[in-house]
Amino acid sequence: MTLRYLLEKEFKQFFRNPFLPKLVLAFPVLIMLVIPWIMTMDIKNIGVTVVNHDSGGAAERLIRKIETSEYFILNGVEHDYEEALTALEYAKTDAIVEIPADFDRRLTTEGSAPVQVSINAVNDMKGALGANYLGALCNEFSRETLGGAVGQGGAAAAPKIEIVTQNRYNPYLDYKMFMIPALMVIVLLLLGGFLPALNIVGEKEKGTIEQINITPVSKFTFIFAKLIPYWVMGLLVLSVCMLLAWLVYGLAPQGNVGIIYLFSVLFILAVSGFGLIVSNYSDTMQQAMFVMFFFMLIFMLMSGLLTPLRSMPDWAQYMTVINPPRYYIEMMRMVYLKGGMLADLQTQLWALVAIDAVLGTWAVLSYRKRE
Amino acid sequence: MREEHVIEAEGLTKMFGTFTAVDHITFDVKKGEIFGFLGANGAGKTTAMRMLCGLSKPTAGRATVAGCDIVREPERVKRNIGYMSQKFSLYEDLQVWENIRLFGGIYGVAEREMAQKTDDMLRRLGIYGEKNTPVKRLPLGWKQKLAFSVAIFHEPKVVFLDEPTGGVDPRARRQFWEMIYEAADRGITVFVTTHYMDEAEYCDRVSIMVDGRIDALDSPGGLKRQFGVGSMDEVFYKLAREAKRGE
CATH class of the missing domain: 3.40.1710.10 (abc type-2 transporter like domain)
Known part of the structure; x- marks a missing residue:
């Protein structure tokens, strides 16, 4: 099975990189420990x-x-x-x-x-x-x-009617509770998107891709071998984030953790698939980097992560239909804060499956072994 | 039955926009032959070789390598060839044995034979002690010998070598050519590009490309007679002088 040898190679290269393993560990920890305190929309002082x-x-x-x-x-x-x-x-x-x-x-x-x-x-x-x-x-x-x-x-x-507000799902209106699931999405989006985007184009710059293209390895196997490490890494990083959210902020999902992992598998496939597509079309790391920056910003700003989707103009709301983080963040907040169940998340689930099918196929097809 | 041809090219052409990199080349390579593919820089050698390896799609013409059509079945071609490029391209961050294992695995060498075959190869190369060394720490001459061994690890029918001895000392070059002869003795056809005219003398037959065309093709002795000169160097100069393309 060729896949096995390619996977061995990918993992060895990842762990032998002097920088990447540290980044993948430090990034989520820093984001989870620091950003919730900064990113608050509570206006004080x-x-x-x-x-x-x-x-x-x-x-x-x-x-x-x-x-x-x-x-x-x-x-x-x-x-x-x-x-x-x-x-x-x-x-x-x-x-x-x-x-x-x-x-x-x-x-x-x-x-x-x-x-x-x-x-x-x-x-x-x-x-x-x-x-x-x-x-x-x-x-x-x-x-x-x-x-x-x-x-x-x-x-x-004397006022005749008094309005009593009951804050459901986030009773103390703590903005951190709202942002932490979103931060997990950002971490997965950045790590799961950028690392694959730099991967294939990196092999192009080093010239090793030639040695792969000259072999009879199938496109599907090659792309799959590139994806699997990001799946593993993404799920590990997510687990670190969830653990920290619980330990530091006392925030644990109200709903089933299994749903979060199921969606994460789908979400990582979407963003990593996208990263690989960008990598396939790029000739240099620099190019891949800039293209990714451009799309990452759009992904984030149009996902409902920071600003509610409903306040966006109609045309923007239609565009979010193909934005993978949109569905993932909806799921995250629903499961984390409201205890949503899989039955409540059918739209998000099938939307991600459809996006995965498109991006996955595209990633395989855009990898060209022959000019 | 005529002599068996491992490579047959007919009118093979590659254009990049309006630039014709390879201009209708036609030639055959016989089984077990060491075929020298010469030409000045920019003459189109690498492009032609990349087409034969299924890395680049011809604009026109046809060719078969090891009986497979390079246009219609490039992936079948790849199963039957080995390739080593001037730009050294084993994985620098992987150890020697890991590189062998990776490419062996891709070509379907069985897991249980892998360790034995790896050890045998490293002993033959005399670098068994470097088994666990990352490739980036090997001297260039060793890297090239290793890359060649990896390229023929799966016993291909043809091996393509793109300036395999660029930048190494004469002794390493000599050892490299000994390895090429060994491979040819085992029945592997060798298709090699080079800039060293002494290496051209080692080939069974040599073709010389000028401006995308093959202007001469014969054994080194035949070429020298044809041009009435005493060395391959002079043959090359005579032909290259007519080149219109710059570097």
């Missing part, structure tokens, strides 16, 4: 400057509340709006809360009082979330302050 025109106790209490919130940093209390605006313009603060002169009086007599919030929305996400948090803080404040008043018959200002 929003700088707030208060412009206070009132000297009453209610205004003072509102300021204290802002100061003690974990989301805000109180950058100072001014008496002049213009000064605060200058600070905002120089990016020394992110938001201005202006408390009017009759704040305390209107609150006690009318049961409601306006507060103006101006926010720097250059980063629209930060702006929107900051405004949201400030709104929530003010609501809470009015509930606390007016709670007593309601008892005294001032019911007009």
Whole structure:
């Protein structure tokens, strides 16, 4: 069986490489230990400057509340709006809360009082979330302050409907829980894509591919022998990632681990197959590298990994239909966070099988033993 | 029955765009022969050889190697030939025995014979002590001898050698040619390109390519008589002078 000899060769070459085995081990460990802390969309430490025109106790209490919130940093209390605006313009603060002169009086007599919030929305996400948090803080404040008043018959200002949100699947809204499965996808995508892309073209540069092309080895066997090591490596790397997610972040899949491995086998075949295709068409490592960079970015940005697919324009959503990471990431989040079962993942499963069939065939056909 | 031909080429042509690298060459190589394939740099030797090995598809013409059509059944051709290129191409990061095992395995040498055959070969080459040495640490002369042995490990009908002795010292070249003779004695046909005219003298027959065509083909003695000169060197100069192509 020729495959066996080719596999021996691939594994020996991999382990004899002074750099690759270390990379394959260090890469997932670093990504899993470092990135979850950095890649967070929780907006914290929003700088707030208060412009206070009132000297009453209610205004003072509102300021204290802002100061003690974990989301805000109180950058100072001014008496002049213009000064605060200058600070905002120089990016020394992110938001201005202006408390009017009759704040305390209107609150006690009318049961409601306006507060103006101006926010720097250059980063629209930060702006929107900051405004949201400030709104929530003010609501809470009015509930606390007016709670007593309601008892005294001032019911007009009391909210009639209170919305209680229950966060399913990620109860503490921890962004890490959302990102960790996505990071595993990134690790597999990068390792499983780049290494094969550099492999065949590497043999072309060294000239050893000639010695293979001159033998009667079949294209299928050759490509298969190139793929299997990436399967093994990918599944090992995935296991390391899952172990770290559990040990460091206490995150274990809610669903069946077997589903994750089944999908991983399919996913690695897709990305490694793609890498081999790029390698087959490239003449130099440099060329293969740049082509891979180009596609990797598209794969990642169009997968729903970082931004939700549903917010993309229709044409972009149609394009994601052929993007393998899209299905893999959907599966990962579903199994990890929601405890999804195979029956819930039929679309993703068959989509990956179809993509594998196309890319696998293409990888074999694009390897040409004859010019 | 006429003499058995291992290689038969007829009007074999390769064009790259408008450039004709190999221009309608026709020749035969007999079984067991050492056939020298000469020509200046850029004359089209390597391209012609790559077509015969099934590595490159001819633009026109036909050829058979070991009875297999190189256009229609290149993979069958490959089962019957060995090949060693001027660009040394064993796996540098694999050890000596691992390279032998890899190519032996690909050509279907049985697992149980592998170890014995490997040891025999290494002893014959006198490099048994280097069995576990990575190929990249062997001196060039040894590498080339090893590459040649690997190319004929599966007893092919023809072995193609593309400038096999480039860059090695005269003693290693001489040893290499002894190996070529041994192979030819065992019935393996040798098809060899070279730039060394003393090596051309060792061949049974020699063809000289000029600008993609075969301008002369005969035994070294016959060529010298035909051109009325005393050495292959002078034959080569006479022909190469007419070349229009630059380097």
